Amino acid sequence: MKLSYYPGCSLEGTALDYDHSVREVCLTLDIELIDIPDWNCCGASSAHMTDHEVGMRLPIRNLLLARELGHNILVPCAACFQRLKAADRALRADPLRWDVQEYAPDYEIIHITRFLAGEDILQTIHSAITRSLDDLPLACYYGCLSLRNPHITGAPNWEMPDTLERIVTALGARPVDWSHRTECCSGSLTMARPDITEKLVGDIAVAARRAGAQALVTDCPMCQANVESRQVCKIEGEVCLPVFFATELIVAAISGHYPESQQKTHLISPEILRGTLAENATVKEESL
Amino acid sequence: MDKTVISPKTRNRKFLHKLEMRNVDVHACYQCGRCSAGCPIGDYFDMSVMQAVRLAAYGQEEKLLQSDIIWLCAACETCATRCPNNIDIPGLMDVLRELAVRKGVPADQQRVPAFHKSFLGSIRRWGRAWEVGLIAGYKLRSKDYLGDMGLGMQMLLKGKLKLSPHAIKGKTEIKDIFSGKGKEYDR
Numbered sequence: 001m002k003l004s005y006y007p008g009c010s011l012e013g014t015a016l017d018y019d020h021s022v023r024e025v026c027l028t029l030d031i032e033l034i035d036i037p038d039w040n041c042c043g044a045s046s047a048h049m050t051d052h053e054v055g056m057r058l059p060i061r062n063l064l065l066a067r068e069l070g071h072n073i074l075v076p077c078a079a080c081f082q083r084l085k086a087a088d089r090a091l092r093a094d095p096l097r098w099d100v101q102e103y104a105p106d107y108e109i110i111h112i113t114r115f116l117a118g119e120d121i122l123q124t125i126h127s128a129i130t131r132s133l134d135d136l137p138l139a140c141y142y143g144c145l146s147l148r149n150p151h152i153t154g155a156p157n158w159e160m161p162d163t164l165e166r167i168v169t170a171l172g173a174r175p176v177d178w179s180h181r182t183e184c185c186s187g188s189l190t191m192a193r194p195d196i197t198e199k200l201v202g203d204i205a206v207a208a209r210r211a212g213a214q215a216l217v218t219d220c221p222m223c224q225a226n227v228e229s230r231q232v233c234k235i236e237g238e239v240c241l242p243v244f245f246a247t248e249l250i251v252a253a254i255s256g257h258y259p260e261s262q263q264k265t266h267l268i269s270p271e272i273l274r275g276t277l278a279e280n281a282t283v284k285e286e287s288l
Numbered sequence: 289m290d291k292t293v294i295s296p297k298t299r300n301r302k303f304l305h306k307l308e309m310r311n312v313d314v315h316a317c318y319q320c321g322r323c324s325a326g327c328p329i330g331d332y333f334d335m336s337v338m339q340a341v342r343l344a345a346y347g348q349e350e351k352l353l354q355s356d357i358i359w360l361c362a363a364c365e366t367c368a369t370r371c372p373n374n375i376d377i378p379g380l381m382d383v384l385r386e387l388a389v390r391k392g393v394p395a396d397q398q399r400v401p402a403f404h405k406s407f408l409g410s411i412r413r414w415g416r417a418w419e420v421g422l423i424a425g426y427k428l429r430s431k432d433y434l435g436d437m438g439l440g441m442q443m444l445l446k447g448k449l450k451l452s453p454h455a456i457k458g459k460t461e462i463k464d465i466f467s468g469k470g471k472e473y474d475r
Contacts (some may be wrong), residue, residue, distance in 0.1 A: 008441075009416045009419075012450055013417075013449060013450045014448045015448075016447070016450075021441060032377065039456070040411070040416060040462055041411045049322065049381070049382055049404060050389050050404050052386060053465075053468070053470045054383060054408070054465055054466060057463075057470065061462075061465070072390055085331060092366075093453040098470070122415055144365060144448070148365035149369055159369075184329070184362055184364035184366065186362045187329070187362070188362050188363065188403075191399075191435075192400040192430070193332075193397070193400065194435065225448075227360050229439055248311055264445060267446070
């Protein structure tokens with residue numbers, strides 16, 4: 001299978017390791033990723049928040065480049081996904097408004113988690129794992145932009161999604177039931193108002209811990225950086241929770257290794273995953 | 289908020305027209321309050337989300353442009369998703385921020401627009417957001433020189449920050465976008 005790939009700016013910087021794990025997972029699944037040539041930033045929140053025209057035209061340029069390739073477009077970043085979907089919708093409704101003669105491509109813009117949680121792909125992943133994650137209790141954290149607004153994202157269960165849960169279950173981990181799966185971590189305010197972000201991230205971490213989770217799993221590069229960097233553990237003996245990318249866990253379970261270079265990318269110690277893999281040398285036969 | 293006087297004389301029709309153009313139907317609000325109840329940042333605002341929608345319906349642009357709410361809203365879309373009347377409240381916030389920037393209305397929360405400006409500056413220049421450059425730009429604009437120094441160093445040491453930017457080939461297209469392409473017809 002061939003897919004066009006839009007990594008987005010975070011995956012070249014703070015979430016470079018996310019990019020690596022996405023590519024590795026796709027390699028295992030025999031999916032060829034073709035980077036959209038000369039792609040530009042989608043504008044993220046800053047563009048649509050302060051300049052509608054710029055906020056639409058930046059992702060539109062990417063769509064027109066992707067149209068040349070023709071394949072479905074795989075997007076790992078939640079913000080990029082939402083911006084590309086919004087632009088796609090506007091462009092289909094009224095291309096001339098955006099100075100495009102016609103626009104009716106038959107490709108789809110696909111968010112990574114919904115893609116990986118498809119039944120066939122999950123089955124392939126499940127049969128490829130060499131080390132089960134051994135009932136590791138994980139809080140699946142979706143955040144905002146891969147789900148909301150469902151008019152734009154097309155997410156079927158925006159209040160009660162289960163795609164991340166399905167993925168980590170296939171890896172042998174145990175998703176916990178918890179309250180803050182789709183709460184905002186206020187990524188766009190993290191630099192300007194770290195006090196607000198610390199409060200929101202704190203609430204998310206407290207909720208995850210209350211449910212018994214030992215780590216969080218996400219698919220959003222802003223959430224990952226934000227929830228690790230703004231988590232403050234003030235109470236003595238309280239352990240901060242690392243935030244893993246779903247693809248990072250898939251790579252670890254398939255390869256059976258969690259290399260030091262990958263451990264180092266975390267701002268909060270990911271010891272729990274290293275420990276789990278070290279302890280659990282055999283595949284656990286579990287049905288999906 | 290309790291002493292707000294609203295009169296048809298102060299209703300800004302151009303503002304209401306702009307909302308209509310963007311399909312933000314603030315008049316559909318019947319004040320159920322679900323938007324305010326679910327807002328993750330509502331505690332920090334100087335008015336509730338529902339009040340902002342109501343003020344917008346009354347055309348009270350000026351009050352809204354001076355409010356914290358437009359800069360502290362994180363565009364998480366929770367309110368819009370739960371609104372029984374499908375009012376695009378984040379779309380309202382987008383319109384308000386855009387007007388505040390165009391009109392140069394000074395923000396109490398000046399660090400937030402300083403961040404957006406730095407982020408967009410990076411895209412305008414390179415075609416992609418380059419974190420190191422935008423952080424530097426933000427520090428200069430916001431005068432927040434010392435905040436997050438430790439975190440920045442940590443990220444740098446962990447190789448999470450790209451040291452040099454990547455300039456895309458289509459930079460002139462990006463420049464066109466930023467120089468107001470499409471706005472020729474007063475959008």
